[in-house]
Amino acid sequence: MATENKPRVRFAPSPTGHLHVGNARTALFNWLFARQSGGTYILRIEDTDLERSEAQYETQLIADLKWLGLNWDEGPDAGGKFGPYRQSDRMELYHDYAKRLLREGKAYLCFCSAEELEAERKKALAAQLPPNYSGKCRAIDPAEAQKRRAAGERAAIRLHIPEHPIKFHDMVHGPVEFSNEVVSDPIIVRSSGMPVYNYVVVIDDAEMKITHVIRGDDHLSNTPKQVALYEALGWPVPEFAHLSTILGPDRERLSKRHGATSVANFRDMGVMPEALVNYMALLGWAPSGGTREEFTPQELVKEFSLERVTPSPAVFDMQKLYWLNRHYVAHRLTTAPQATIELALTFFTKAGYTPDHLDPKGLTWLQSVVTLLAPGVDKLEDLPARAAMIFKYDATAAKTSPDNAEVMGLEKTAAVIASFAKKVQSESGEITAERFKAIVNEVKAETGAKGKELFHPIRIVITGSHSGPEFDKLIPIIEQGAALGLPARVLSVKERTEAFNRG
RNA sequence: GGCGCUAUCGUCUAGGGGUUAGGACGUGAGAUUCUCAAUCUUAAAACACGGGUUCGAUUCCCGUUAGCGCUACCA
Structure with missing residues (x-):
């Protein structure tokens, strides 16, 4: 095959x-x-x-x-x-191989207690030596050891590390070599009978015919132990690739x-x-x-x-992830709009702006909302906040917000707002982008305001903020949103203007 | 403590014995817009340090330093 x-x-x-x-x-x-x-x-x-x-x-x-x-x-x-x-379903296998290793003299029983081991470690450390296992139990005669264990003495199983340097190849680090002096005989099966990670991983990888072990480089220092196991079992050593830490x-x-x-x-x-x-x-x-x-x-x-x-x-750089995400959100919006809008809907629903499900008309409307706002958003989760100007309107905040103070204090602001309000008042039905543009032009002619002094006050009346998406796209969204009759109602331009004047 | 791994702009990286050391994110500036965001243009920004080797090292070698990991009857 x-x-x-x-x-x-x-x-x-x-x-x-x-x-x-x-x-x-x-x-x-x-x-x-x-x-x-x-x-x-x-x-x-x-x-x-x-x-x-x-x-x-x-x-x-x-x-x-x-x-x-x-x-x-x-x-x-x-x-x-x-x-x-x-x-957890492979325990028998691990024990079989442990028995084989013991039988072949590649591993041995260790009767040292945790306290003894700890004391040994401390002594080695104090003497500025590698805190290796002394190998004390290596000398015990296997038959004798078996007898002691049969008599009820607790014993762990240790692998016998060979007396030569351990070499292996790593696809990202190149050739790696460890002196055998720094790797002590590792425990492969605990005295409780539970096998240890560094042992089972080798059994599994070999049994599953793994050819390339690709994993985090926190395993690099343990690899010599594993290589020693492959060799003890007479198995081919796989290729390694140790990936750097994030x-x-x-x-x-x-x-x-x-x-x-x-x-x-x-x-x-x-x-x-x-x-x-x-x-x-x-x-x-x-x-x-x-x-x-x-x-x-x-x-x-x-x-x-x-x-x-x-x-x-x-x-890890979150900003770069977000940059890529903006790219893929935009991409999905054109290649799989349906699914993307459904996904976006969950975030609006979580924010309390939309019901769990929207009819096709509602979804089409939401699509225009998302298409308008998505480019400026790092992740879909941020969409509702960007859309607050559509779903939430607070006339009082619009008037009193410190952010708006400068615009509100402008010479022509009052006149612009009054003129705009009057014209919107006399509108009936949905205000289209074209109609809105005409109204703004009339306000412009009437008050003599232009540019910033014209647009900013109007923007504050409608959205509560002097900045936001372009009116051409925003106005139809607001008007259509109002017509939708969502549970959390989107106010129309007219309703917003009235609220502003009232409050 | 021992051993190991790693070292280019703030960050991710390309490159490689002689280069204007390239790209991207982010940042600054400009363009556009009523404004914000997006977009486009543009600018600033790096070879950790010290020794070798060499005509010439950022690149190769050795040390130092720093960061991280392993050093378990954790995974």
């Missing part, structure tokens, strides 16, 4: 929280690599830390990955012939305390998945030439290259 020599990669998160952008980026790079090479992408759930793992997080994780569009070929939900894909603006590891950092956060804010994907790809990767910034997921699959991934850590 052709797929036999194709790369097999995996994303292996622990279900201990929401999918974080750091992990999402790892998932993305794995996905890009698999898709462009025609390889297989596997989702594996690493839930050996039972205390911190929760089923709800797995569901959430899957939803987040799907939202990003990172589909996998094998996984707990998708199945596959290398399953099960949840570590940092917050303070150059510390990106975390919740930096604000929005989980995929779910961004989704809830109204960031488009392709914007997030595009941005994450640019964190540590750039195309040859380095001048292109905008890539759809499909384009990324074509252009991406693991060899071009930078090893240095990157600071």
Whole structure:
């Protein structure tokens, strides 16, 4: 079968929280690599830390990955012939290999207590030595050790680290070499019988025929232990690619305390998945030439290259994400207007401006609102605030706001407002953009005001602010909005003018 | 403490023994508009430091410094 020599990669998160952008980026790079090479992408759930793992997080994780569009070929939900894909379902396998390692003398039983180990560590540290395990239990005769364990003594299983330097290759860092002196015999199975991450990850990767291990570089220092395991089991060592850390603006590891950092956060804010994907790809990767910034997921699959991934850590820049998001919102508004407006509707509804559902007429109207305001907005979540001038009108605030004081104090303001109000009063029915322009022109002729001194007072009367979108587009939106009879009613131009004069 | 990784504008990055060190976000200015946003044009802005190697280092090597990671019977 052709797929036999194709790369097999995996994303292996622990279900201990929401999918974080750091992990999402790892998932993305794995996905890009698999898709462009025609390889297989596997989702594996690493839930050996039972205390911190929760089923709800797995569901959430899957939803987040799907939202990003990172589909996998094998996984707990998708199945596959290398399953099960949840570590908690693979315990037997881990124990079988542990027995084999013990039998072959590649691993040994360790009877040291946590206190002993801790004391040893402290002593080494004080002597400015690497805090390695002394290897005390290595000398115990295996048969003797088995006897002690059978007699009820608690024992962990340790891997015997070889006496030679450990080398491996990393696609982003190049050749890496660790002296065996700095890696001590790691525990692979706890005395409780629960296997340890650094052990199970190797068993799983090997069993699942993973060819390229693409993961965060916080695993780099643990890789020698894993390589030693591959060698002890006589398995081929895969290719590695350790991705740099994503940092917050303070150059510390990106975390919740930096604000929005989980995929779910961004989704809830109204960031488009392709914007997030595009941005994450640019964190540590750039195309040859380095001048292109905008890539759809499909384009990324074509252009991406693991060899071009930078090893240095990157600071997450929200502004650049927003810039890309504006681009993708605009793009979606033209390519998939229906779905985009439905999505935008949820934000207006959350703000209390619209009901849960809008009829086709209402949706068309909302589309004009969104089309008008979206270019100035970083994320869909900000739309209602920008649209407040349409949905909310406060005559008193309009008159008393300090922001408006300067305009209100202008010489011709009173005359402009009076003239404008009178003309609007005599209008009947919906005021069109053309009609509105005519009225403004009449006011202009009557008062002699022009430019700013003409438009700003009128703008304050209508919107409560001296700045906002152009009247040509705003007036029809207000008038049509009023005609819609929304539960949270949009006031017409006439109603606004009346309220202004009354209040 | 030990070991490892990393180091180009504020940020993401391209580049590479001789370059006007390129692009993008952000920032400033201008254009446009009644105004804001968007848009367009434009400007400022970087090779961490010290030693080598070399005719010549930002680029290669070594150190220093700084940041981060690992050093768990966490993942």
